[in-house]
Amino acid sequence: MARLTVEEVDHIALLARLTLSDEEKGLYAQQLSAILDYAAELADIDVEGIPPTATVLAVHNILRQDDIAGVSIARDDALKNAPRTDGASFEVQATFDNKDQ
Amino acid sequence: MTLCTLTIQQAREGLRAGQFSSVEMTREFLARIHELNPVLNAFITINDVEALAQAQAADERIARGEDTPLLGVPIAIKDVLSTRGLRTTAGSRILENYTPTWDATSVARLRAAGAVFLGKTNLDEFAMGSSTENSGYGVTHNPWDQTRVPGGSSGGSAAAVAADLCCAALGTDTGGSVRQPAALCGVIGLKNTYGRVSRYGLIAYGSSLDSIGVLAKTPRDAAIVLSVMGGRDPLDSTSVDTPVPDFAVAMNGSVAGMRVGVPSEYFIEGTQADVTTAVRAGIEQLRQMGATVKEISLPNTRVALPVYYLIAPAEASANLARFDGVRYGLRVPGEDLIDTYSRTRGAGFGAEVKRRIMLGTYALSAGYYDAYYIRAQKVRTLIKQEFERAFEEVDIIAAPVSPTTAFKIGEKVDDPIQMYLADVFTLPCNLAGICGISVPCGFDAAGLPIGLQLLGRAFDEAAILRAADAYQRETSWHKKRAGDRA
Numbered sequence: 113m114a115r116l117t118v119e120e121v122d123h124i125a126l127l128a129r130l131t132l133s134d135e136e137k138g139l140y141a142q143q144l145s146a147i148l149d150y151a152a153e154l155a156d157i158d159v160e161g162i163p164p165t166a167t168v169l170a171v172h173n174i175l176r177q178d179d180i181a182g183v184s185i186a187r188d189d190a191l192k193n194a195p196r197t198d199g200a201s202f203e204v205q206a207t208f209d210n211k212d213q
Numbered sequence: 214m215t216l217c218t219l220t221i222q223q224a225r226e227g228l229r230a231g232q233f234s235s236v237e238m239t240r241e242f243l244a245r246i247h248e249l250n251p252v253l254n255a256f257i258t259i260n261d262v263e264a265l266a267q268a269q270a271a272d273e274r275i276a277r278g279e280d281t282p283l284l285g286v287p288i289a290i291k292d293v294l295s296t297r298g299l300r301t302t303a304g305s306r307i308l309e310n311y312t313p314t315w316d317a318t319s320v321a322r323l324r325a326a327g328a329v330f331l332g333k334t335n336l337d338e339f340a341m342g343s344s345t346e347n348s349g350y351g352v353t354h355n356p357w358d359q360t361r362v363p364g365g366s367s368g369g370s371a372a373a374v375a376a377d378l379c380c381a382a383l384g385t386d387t388g389g390s391v392r393q394p395a396a397l398c399g400v401i402g403l404k405n406t407y408g409r410v411s412r413y414g415l416i417a418y419g420s421s422l423d424s425i426g427v428l429a430k431t432p433r434d435a436a437i438v439l440s441v442m443g444g445r446d447p448l449d450s451t452s453v454d455t456p457v458p459d460f461a462v463a464m465n466g467s468v469a470g471m472r473v474g475v476p477s478e479y480f481i482e483g484t485q486a487d488v489t490t491a492v493r494a495g496i497e498q499l500r501q502m503g504a505t506v507k508e509i510s511l512p513n514t515r516v517a518l519p520v521y522y523l524i525a526p527a528e529a530s531a532n533l534a535r536f537d538g539v540r541y542g543l544r545v546p547g548e549d550l551i552d553t554y555s556r557t558r559g560a561g562f563g564a565e566v567k568r569r570i571m572l573g574t575y576a577l578s579a580g581y582y583d584a585y586y587i588r589a590q591k592v593r594t595l596i597k598q599e600f601e602r603a604f605e606e607v608d609i610i611a612a613p614v615s616p617t618t619a620f621k622i623g624e625k626v627d628d629p630i631q632m633y634l635a636d637v638f639t640l641p642c643n644l645a646g647i648c649g650i651s652v653p654c655g656f657d658a659a660g661l662p663i664g665l666q667l668l669g670r671a672f673d674e675a676a677i678l679r680a681a682d683a684y685q686r687e688t689s690w691h692k693k694r695a696g697d698r699a
Binding site for chain 1: 310311312314315407408421447450451453513516518519520522523530534537538539540541542543544546547549550551552553554555556558559560562564567568570571572574575578584585587588589590591592593594595597629630644645646671
């Protein structure tokens with residue numbers, strides 16, 4: 113029986129980039145455990161030699177010339193939904209520490 | 214006569230003959246939406262100004278003698294499909310102020326065919342849910358009984374069609390999100406074969422399962438919309454280059470000689486007795502119309518639910534990574550960039566979306582990937598093979614859409630598994646990538662609609678549309694309208 117601890121929930125939340133309240137963590141620990149219990153019955157099914165299905169289609173690579181296909185999006189349009197821009201690019205916090213600044 | 218009750222077919226005939234204009238029709242729909250939406254909450258965004266401009270343009274084209282399949286016909290669009298210049302929220306607060314700069318291909322094809330866009334319909338956030346209660350914009354109420362859910366996730370589209378707020382509506386179906394609300398609202402819900410309709414511009418949930426479908430008043434109307442939006446699109450590598458027939462040709466056909474499979478696993482304990490009775494009667498009706506009915510077995514039906522709830526959340530956890538507060542949507546500033554991502558997503562996503570992202574992240578994480586995700590994909594193969602074998606013996610499969618009729622608002626919100634069980638009969642179709650349709654086949658003791666589900670082979674929408682159309686010509690369930698009550 114799967115029993116997720118709050119520590120495991122913390123770890124998954126970090127991987128998923130989700131800030132959760134303590135109440136949410138407790139609730140998800142319990143609810144995800146119940147759902148995983150439900151999924152446990154898959155362990156009883158014989159899948160020896162069965163390939164996994166990632167997609168139902170027989171998809172294959174489709175190649176084309178390395179040209180710009182169709183009309184691309186104007187910069188102003190690309191920026192207009194962004195929460196912060198400098199008018200020419202998206203603005204975010206620094207990705208790496210820069211203690212000198 | 215109100216123009217709001219017309220089918221697409223009737224609307225096109227009237228518009229072509231000059232009996233009324235698209236502007237008149239659009240005005241009537243907008244007036245009805247403004248009157249009923251405060252009660253039903255079927256629309257998140259009402260597109261008054263653009264809709265009237267589109268109707269005006271359609272009338273001018275009609276006056277010039279132009280004739281395209283949806284010219285001047287008012288349609289609603291599920292708010293998870295991108296609409297150029299029209300706010301698209303996916304039912305999430307994280308996209309409250311998002312306005313796409315391009316159309317989804319399905320939307321663009323409707324636009325090119327002359328459709329008028331009345332607005333964007335409500336849904337469970339990012340199409341995750343079976344009741345529309347997970348919307349960040351409030352629950353949609355079922356037009357048959359406003360204390361009940363419309364189903365989900367395309368609950369706004371189903372309620373809008375049922376309440377005559379549009380001629381037809383686009384929906385999306387990842388695990389039943391077109392068919393289940395169609396059943397609970399007593400309308401037609403067509404889930405197309407995976408790959409039939411381009412997913413470009415659909416805000417992705419489960420990419421190997423998502424399909425764009427139609428909620429409509431008749432099978433013929435669903436056929437008309439499918440013929441417009443189906444077919445290969447260079448912008449979606451999973452859209453299949455296979456001919457899109459004029460599905461309306463499949464109408465006025467017969468089910469004589471059609472082999473209908475009835476899987477015993479879809480008639481199980483826990484299903485509401487009225488539902489089983491009505492669906493059995495619907496199958497008997499098909500038999501009386503000349504179909505051959507055959508009992509079949511799909512033994513892995515039972516495990517489709519856990520397979521789905523590992524695969525779909527895994528895909529969702531990857532797809533929803535794009536909502537990080539950088540290029541669009543909400544941003545909640547944090548201590549550093551990762552903290553900003555996490556706070557933005559923690560504040561912007563609702564409870565069910567976070568639950569599925571957590572579940573999917575877990576299923577994909579080191580140590581659990583093989584035991585959960587890969588195993589689920591292997592069982593998915595078994596489910597797909599089971600359908601392929603069944604379709605060697607039968608042409609279509611008939612079953613219930615959902616174990617119950619519309620349930621009370623709030624009844625299942627605290628128990629995710631009970632909510633997930635509402636889709637137990639619709640999930641296998643998505644896992645196998647085949648097509649399905651929900652057709653009204655009766656009412657329960659409380660007067661709530663029941664749906665008959667017909668499943669077809671991949672790319673054989675013609676068979677299920679023909680059977681649904683033939684069934685409706687012999688039955689009158691669809692003639693009772695929720696609009697009469699609302």
